[in-house]
Amino acid sequence: MxxxxxxxxxxxxxxxxxxxxxxxxxxxxxxxxxxxxxxxxxxxxxxxxxxxxxxxxxxxxxxxxxxxxxxxxxxxxxxxxxxxxxxxxxxxxxxxxxxxxxxxxxxxxxxxxxxxxxxxxxxxxxxxxxxxxxxxxxxxxxxxxxxxxxVATAKKLGQLIDRFKTEPDAWHDDMLIAEMIGMAKQTGDVARNxxxxxxxxxxxENFWTALFGGLYVFRGVEHPAAIVAGNKAKVGALPIPFTFDFSERSAIAKFLNLNDLVEPITDARGADAAAILRQKMDFIVVAVAASMNEQLTGARERDLRVLGRKHAKLLPEAWHGLAALVRWAEEDGPWPRITSEHPAYFYTLRAKAHPDASLVNMLLAEMTPLDARQLFICHKEVFYRAYARWPDEKKAYVVDFLDREYQVDKAGMRNALYGHDAVTERAMPIGQPDLISRVGPWGAIGRRG
Structure with missing residues (x-):
C-alpha cells in the first residue's frame, strides 16, 4: 500500500x-x-x-x-x-x-x-x-x-441559575451560590457563552455495512430490499420483502429502476458520456494488459489502444458492450441492445441526484470492479481490498492515474462523473416495457450532437 x-x-x-x-x-x-x-x-x-x-x-x-x-x-x-x-x-x-x-x-x-x-x-x-x-x-x-x-456541568449550572433566579430565598442559599461559583470556574459564563x-x-433507513461480507439495506424506498455482496444464502432470512445478491443482476436492475435510483450515463445532463465510457474501457484494458505482464508505466490513452488491439481476444464482454455504446454515441452506429444481464450494463449507470446517491454509487462501484476510478471514489474499503490483489503493473498505473487526474481536482472530477457532487448520502436528522424494447434499457436517449 x-x-x-x-x-x-x-x-x-x-x-x-x-x-x-x-x-x-x-x-x-x-x-x-x-x-x-x-x-x-x-x-x-x-x-x-x-x-x-x-x-x-x-x-x-x-x-x-x-x-x-x-x-x-x-x-x-x-x-x-x-x-x-x-x-x-x-x-x-x-x-x-x-x-x-x-x-x-x-x-x-x-x-x-x-x-x-x-x-x-x-x-x-x-x-x-x-x-x-x-x-x-x-x-x-x-x-x-x-x-x-x-457540557453536563454547564447543563446543571444552567438549572442552578434558573433556581437562583426563581426561588424566593435563593439569595440567602450559601450552598447554592457556592455550588454555582465552583461550576462556573469549570464552565465559564454559560449565560453569555x-x-x-x-x-x-x-x-x-438506507445504509451499507461492511459486516457479514458487505450488505446494502434500502428500507426508505417505495420497494424495499437488501443487496448482499456475497452469497445471500449465507445471510439467511432478513426482515425485508426482498433480498438479492450480485448474481441476480436483473432483479437488482429492476429494483434500482422501480425506485428511480439510477440513470444511464448517456442520458445524464451535462455529462460527456463517451469520454466517461472510454475511460471505463481503458481500465478494463489495463486489467487485461497487467494480467499479461505488459509494461504500463507512463501509459496513456494511445498506449492503451495499442495494448487493447494486441490483446483484443482477451477483452471481456463488458469492454465490447461499452465499445458498442460509444460507437452509437459518437459515430451514429447501431443501437446496442444491452440488457441487465449483459456484463456492461451496470458500467453504463450512475445514481440519480437524490439523498442516497452516494450509497447507490457505492453499490454500482462494487458491481463494476474493473472501473478502478469509480471504485476508488465511491467505495474505498472495497478498492483497498481489491488493490491488494492486483498485479504490480496495475497498481502502479492506477495510482499514477488517480494522482495525475483525480487528486488535482477531486470535486471537479466527481461533478463530471456524477453531476451532483453536493449530494451526499442520507444522514437525515429525524425529522415501461414497450418503450424499453423499442429504444433500449435506458429509455429515450438523445445522441451527442
Missing amino acids: HRLIEKGLMFGNLIRVDSPVLVERYNRALKHLTGRETALDDFHVDISGYSPEVGDELGDELYLNHAGVNRQFILLTTEQADAPLLNAKFSTAREILRQFINENRSELFALTARDAVAGELINSIYGVQAPADLFNILKVTVEADTTSGT PVNLRHMEFGQ
Missing part, C-alpha cells in the same frame, strides 16, 4: 497530532472511553479520532469501534470534519460525524480549546450477532462531552 500512502490516496487528509498538549488530551479521552492509552507522541487521526498508528500500537484497529457498532469518537479540533473515516463499518457514520461537528462548530471550537471531546454514535443495539440484527438499528443518537464533563451541544438523532 506504500504507493497509495505516498500519493495521499490512503490515509490522506488525516489530522496530525504532535504536540504534548494534544497528545495528553487524546490520552485522557482514550482512557475515558476505552481504559487504554498510547505511548506515541506523534500520530494522525481521522474524523472520529481513530489513529492507524495507535491502532497498530494497540494491535486493535477497532479500538474506537468495538464489534463494529456504536462507534466512539475523540475530537481534538473542528478541522477533523474534513478528514476521512477509516475502517468504516457503516456508510452513514462519516456523514453523521461531519454534520454533528458542523452543526456544533462554535461550541466544539470553544470546548476543544481546553479539552478533548469524547463521544459515541449510539444505536439501540450493542452488537450484531446475525444479519437480521442490523434491522433493529432504526436511528443513531450522538452523545458527546469533554473528558471533564463540561453557552456550551450546550445540540441533541442530534439520525434515521438509519
Whole structure:
C-alpha cells in the first residue's frame, strides 16, 4: 500500500497530532472511553479520532469501534470534519460525524480549546450477532462531552441559575451560590457563552455495512430490499420483502429502476458520456494488459489502444458492450441492445441526484470492479481490498492515474462523473416495457450532437 500512502490516496487528509498538549488530551479521552492509552507522541487521526498508528500500537484497529457498532469518537479540533473515516463499518457514520461537528462548530471550537471531546454514535443495539440484527438499528443518537464533563456541568449550572433566579430565598442559599461559583470556574459564563451541544438523532433507513461480507439495506424506498455482496444464502432470512445478491443482476436492475435510483450515463445532463465510457474501457484494458505482464508505466490513452488491439481476444464482454455504446454515441452506429444481464450494463449507470446517491454509487462501484476510478471514489474499503490483489503493473498505473487526474481536482472530477457532487448520502436528522424494447434499457436517449 506504500504507493497509495505516498500519493495521499490512503490515509490522506488525516489530522496530525504532535504536540504534548494534544497528545495528553487524546490520552485522557482514550482512557475515558476505552481504559487504554498510547505511548506515541506523534500520530494522525481521522474524523472520529481513530489513529492507524495507535491502532497498530494497540494491535486493535477497532479500538474506537468495538464489534463494529456504536462507534466512539475523540475530537481534538473542528478541522477533523474534513478528514476521512477509516475502517468504516457503516456508510452513514462519516456523514453523521461531519454534520454533528458542523452543526456544533462554535461550541466544539470553544470546548476543544481546553479539552478533548469524547463521544459515541449510539444505536439501540450493542452488537450484531446475525444479519437480521442490523434491522433493529432504526436511528443513531450522538452523545458527546469533554473528558471533564463540561457540557453536563454547564447543563446543571444552567438549572442552578434558573433556581437562583426563581426561588424566593435563593439569595440567602450559601450552598447554592457556592455550588454555582465552583461550576462556573469549570464552565465559564454559560449565560453569555453557552456550551450546550445540540441533541442530534439520525434515521438509519438506507445504509451499507461492511459486516457479514458487505450488505446494502434500502428500507426508505417505495420497494424495499437488501443487496448482499456475497452469497445471500449465507445471510439467511432478513426482515425485508426482498433480498438479492450480485448474481441476480436483473432483479437488482429492476429494483434500482422501480425506485428511480439510477440513470444511464448517456442520458445524464451535462455529462460527456463517451469520454466517461472510454475511460471505463481503458481500465478494463489495463486489467487485461497487467494480467499479461505488459509494461504500463507512463501509459496513456494511445498506449492503451495499442495494448487493447494486441490483446483484443482477451477483452471481456463488458469492454465490447461499452465499445458498442460509444460507437452509437459518437459515430451514429447501431443501437446496442444491452440488457441487465449483459456484463456492461451496470458500467453504463450512475445514481440519480437524490439523498442516497452516494450509497447507490457505492453499490454500482462494487458491481463494476474493473472501473478502478469509480471504485476508488465511491467505495474505498472495497478498492483497498481489491488493490491488494492486483498485479504490480496495475497498481502502479492506477495510482499514477488517480494522482495525475483525480487528486488535482477531486470535486471537479466527481461533478463530471456524477453531476451532483453536493449530494451526499442520507444522514437525515429525524425529522415501461414497450418503450424499453423499442429504444433500449435506458429509455429515450438523445445522441451527442
